[in-house]
Amino acid sequence: MKLHRNLVFAVIDALNLIFNEDEYADKVVEKVLKFDKRWGSRDRGFIAETTYEIVRWKRLYTEIAEVKAPYSRPNLFRIWAVWAVLKGIELPDWKQIEPTPTRRIKGRFDELSKIRKFKESIPDWIDEVGEKALGDKKWTKEINALNKQAEVVLRVNTLKTTKANLQKALLEENIVANPIKGYPDALTLTERANVFRTEAFKKGMFEMQDASSQLVGHFLDVKPGQRVVDTCAGAGGKTLHIAALMENKGQLIALDIYGNKLKELKRRAKRDGAHNIETREIDSTKVIKKLYNSADRVLIDAPCTGLGVLKRNPDAKWKLQPEFLDKITKTQQEILQSYSRIVKSGGKLVYATCSILPQENNDQIIAFLASEAGKDFTLVKENKVYASDSGYDGFYMTLLEKK
Structure with missing residues (x-):
């Protein structure tokens, strides 16, 4: 494989923005790919895939390269050189690349690969949380699966x-x-x-849309002509699927606290020919209260840690902080308590997350069903989707019915 200097430099620029400026990997890759119009699809593929791979294995590679944040440019080249050596790529003779101790890199790799947090390149706290939640064996399998590149x-x-x-x-x-x-x-x-x-x-x-995410629309069991509310619609991946399952018949109300995401949903809905979607920004509690006891189906695709989707968002491992887990579980329960009131008698509710942690999933449902707001609901079925079983994203979904 012949390495082109400008492509490698683009990767270094991208890593600098992700590691040092704390920018999101997908946005950075999008930005960097616009640097040179002459790049063909193979060049762009090299930049995107190399960047994502180094982000995914950041802890392992920085440990082998013996460098610490913030990462200077020479250190970013060192990290890149580790990637190249482990890929079996011959290093070019450029002044940016110091003589690289190939044997030492391979030796360090073998040594660190015996320790899960280095081998799977994860922060200590995520390793501890995962092991506690799923047990040693299941967590080892799961984090290994979540480190594979996501299929399109x-x-x-x-x-x-x-x-x-x-x-x-x-x-x-x-x-x-x-x-x-x-x-x-x-x-x-x-x-x-x-x-x-x-x-x-x-x-x-x-x-x-990932295969696991596509299961949620079917799980909601919508029928054409119903009134359906998607409470955390975002840019509408699942909303658009629901619109298709409703065959454009009935009313589909898409809610979100971010107006800019709903704008994007409108744009996508137009392209998709989904005409039964109405967007409403949650700018006060009134928006929710107006909908109480009115919907046949309600989807709560709750905000979560996103630990089930590390395949496609590897930088989430480094952005997540331990305190976020406590904060988000409180938010999830508040959302369940409030948005569940939109379901009318005889209606159904799906609570879903792209997390694999019980505290964000079945624990939330147990707490909800035991509360005043949940007393009229019964659990119909739940589905725990693991990347290690399905090959796709980790997901959780549960279907509740209101008496």
Whole structure:
């Protein structure tokens, strides 16, 4: 593999912004890829994948390179050199790259690979929380699975097309996508590609959505013509899926505390041909109160630690702080207590998170059902999705019914 100086420098620039300026990896990669219009898809792929890989294995690589934050430019090159050596890539003779002790790097790697927190490159506190929550064996398997690169999974927009027609349309643009058994609306790419540039995407034939996330819409058991409320809609990944499952019939109200996310949802809904979505920003408690006892179905896709989606957000490992877990579990229970009141008698509620921790998941449901607000609800079913079992994101979802 021949290394191009400008591509490696772009990776170093990206790492500087992520590690030293605390910027989000996905936003940084987007920004850095715009540096040079002449870069082809292979060049862009190298920058994005190398950056993500070094972010994912940051603790292991910095430990091997024996460097500490904040990372100077020479130190970022050292970290990159560790990545290259472990990949079996021959290091170029550039002045930025010091003579690299290849044997020492490999020796350190073998030594550190015996310790889980280094091997899986995670902060001590996450390792402790994970082991306590899932037990040593399950946690070891799970964190290993969460360190694999996420597959590119698409959700067929059934308002516009069918699975077979989407496969055909993508094939015309040299993209091979295969169905995934057990996921009715999902296709996965055999090779990574920038699907957002395709005609199929511009025509609203699909959205990018992980297979586990696609289970939530089906779990909600919506029917055309119902009144459905998605309480933490964000930019609308699940909202758009629900609209398709409702066949555009009925009313789908998308709520969020961030107006800018709802704007993005509107834009996506227009492209997808989802006409039954109405967005409402939660700018006061009145917005929720107005909806009390009015919905057939309510989705609470609660804010969480995101520990189930480390495959696609590896930098979350370094951004999360232990105190956030206490804070978010309080918020989750408050949301459950308040938003559950939107469900009408005989209606159903789904509580979901992209976390694998019991304290964010079934513990919340047990506490809710034991509370005054939860006394009219019964648990119908729950689904704990682990990356180590499914190969996709870690997720939790539970379906409750109101008497």
